[in-house]
Amino acid sequence: MNAATRRARMSGVDTAWLRMERPTNPMMITGVLVLKARLDPARLKRLLRVRLLAFERFRQRPVGDAGDYWWEDDPDFDLERHVHRVALPRPGGKPELQDLVSDLASTPLDAGRPMWQLHLVEGYRRTRSALVLRVHHCYADGAALMQVLLALAAAGPKAPTRGQASAEPPGWLPWLGELTRASTGLFFELLQHPGKLIGYAQAGAAAMEESVRLLAMAPEPRTRLRGKLGLSKRVAWCEPLPLDAVKAVGRALECTLNDVLLAAAAGALRAYLVAHHDRVQGLEIRVVVPVNLRAAQAAEPLGNEFGLVFLTLPVGVADPVQRVRAVHAHMQALRHSSQPLFTLGLLDVAGQSPRLLQEQLVQLLGSHATAVMTNVPGPRRRLRLAGVEIEQPMFWVPQAGDIALGASILSYAGQVQFGLMADAGTVRDPERIAAYFAGEIGRLQEAAAWTGSG
Structure with a gap:
């Protein structure tokens, strides 16, 4: 060097x-x-x-x-x-x-x-x-x-000033030093505040509970949304949808905006499977949902600071309102879960472990999910880039392991964007799923109006 x-x-x-x-x-x-x-x-x-x-x-x-x-x-x-x-x-x-x-x-x-x-x-x-x-x-x-x-963006916050890169640490010694300092600090903290031992014990028990829960998950059901991956991807997105209309559905059904959007995504996947004459009765699939764990004033503006939760989508539920209720119940069950922190820690350990161990971990986690699904609140106002207004943003995170499908929900300036990225050999026509998502939002609007009038 x-x-x-x-x-x-x-x-x-x-x-x-x-x-x-x-x-x-x-x-x-x-x-x-x-x-x-x-x-x-x-x-x-x-x-x-x-x-x-x-x-x-x-x-x-x-x-x-x-x-x-x-x-x-x-x-x-x-x-x-x-x-x-x-x-x-x-x-x-x-x-x-x-x-x-x-x-x-x-x-x-x-x-x-x-x-x-x-x-x-x-x-x-x-x-x-x-x-x-x-x-x-x-x-x-x-x-x-x-x-x-x-x-x-023209009116966005200033980017950070470039600082000096940290000096090159001598091998594994800094990691050992940080571990020793952390252990020593914890020892004296418990001497001064022995009551905190209960909290640490509870945190350790929660981590053990999450590890057991992840290991005990049954493999995902076989559907056309999973398969052997190739080298080509296909992306598709629908036209933006009005955010206020989706929020109105949530208010009418006494559920959150996220409940409505995730239920519409489940309905879109259901419609796609039904169109291919696949059996969907009683079908539930899991999606991996990233959860942002970054502090509001994070010292490092880049990097990865998010955990993962495994959310069950009730694809087998035909009625759109009942599907929203089912998603709401699953979301409530995860509300106080320590899964995000546990999986962030798991990834950190995996990155410092032998590569073979990490690959086995990724393979295990990937076998428990059909898709990666992001749901990100974007800017509420329209942005300009180099003097030109941004009309519609979309993005997709990668699908790790053998997961073939990624879905992205992004709000921006009073609108909702929905898009997909899929393995081209597994899901050849993701544009159909994107179109079904817009149709599911329409069905939920009709159902919410009927519920309100009743």
């Missing part, structure tokens, strides 16, 4: 996401921003130099060294290698954009460079532009990237 090259040790969680990379499931977060007008490429690059590159991580690449992983400055960093201009084939509409995003989502990032790329799509719907962003998950989670988007 060049003496002038700065290094910082990668966290266990970030290492875990880096090592989850597979040809069949690249560990990229893929985002699409549909813009209301044409975007000037020169102005975009100026913005990226000032605001995006203020996050020093986007100038760094992950490197492995004798089992340890580090963030290392790219000595040959060049923004031009990361920003590309592409034109859609005619007629340049939504199907052509979805095809392009599908191709990019199937293409791994270059591990020899900082692992992110931005494609400026010109001529979308003739007078508009779109941006396709791909970032490896080891760089940041969805909540962190939302803050990056706000930093890029």
Whole structure:
């Protein structure tokens, strides 16, 4: 390593996401921003130099060294290698954009460079532009990237000033020192406050309970939503839906906004299976839902600080209102669960363990879920990027292990966006599921109106 090259040790969680990379499931977060007008490429690059590159991580690449992983400055960093201009084939509409995003989502990032790329799509719907962003998950989670988007937006918060990278720690000694300090501190804390022992014991019991619960989960039922993965992805999204209308359904049914959105997603998956003449009676599937655990004033703006919960979706329930009630019950059961903290800790340990052990863990967790489903509240106001209004944002997190399907729900400026990313050989037509989601919201609106009038 060049003496002038700065290094910082990668966290266990970030290492875990880096090592989850597979040809069949690249560990990229893929985002699409549909813009209301044409975007000037020169102005975009100026913005990226000032605001995006203020996050020093986007100038760094992950490197492995004798089992340890580090963030290392790219000595040959060049923004031009990361920003590309592409034109859609005619007629340049939504199907052509979805095809392009599908191709990019199937293409791994270059591990020899900082692992992110931005494609400026010109001529979308003739007078508009779109941006396709791909970032490896080891760089940041969805909540962190939302803050990056706000930093890029014209009225967003300022990006952090680049600081000095931490000095290179000598091997495993810092980890041992931190563990020793933490253990010593805990010992004296318990001497001074013995009552806290009960709390720690309860936390340990909760962690044990979660580990037993995860191990005891039955494998997922066999459906066409699961299968052997290939190398190609397909993405699709529906047109934005009015957020106030969805909130009104929740009020009428005395449930939360999340209950309504997740029930609509379950209904869309049900409709897709029924359209293929599959048996759905009594069917329940699990989805992995990321839960943001980042502190409001987190010292590190990037990285991964989220846990996971396994949520049961009642796909077998035909009545849309009863499906909302069932989702609500499942959500309530998870409300005080320690699953998010437990899985975050599990990922941290996995990232510091031998790679084989991590792969077995990911395989185990993946066998207990059919899909990854994110539900993120986005900005309430419309944002502008390099002077152009963002009309519709969408993003998808990767699907780890053998999971073939990812669904994304994102609110933005009074609207709800729903999209899917799927293994192309398993779910060949995700656009049908996206269309069914919009239809399920319509059914719930009708049911809520009927409930209110009754």
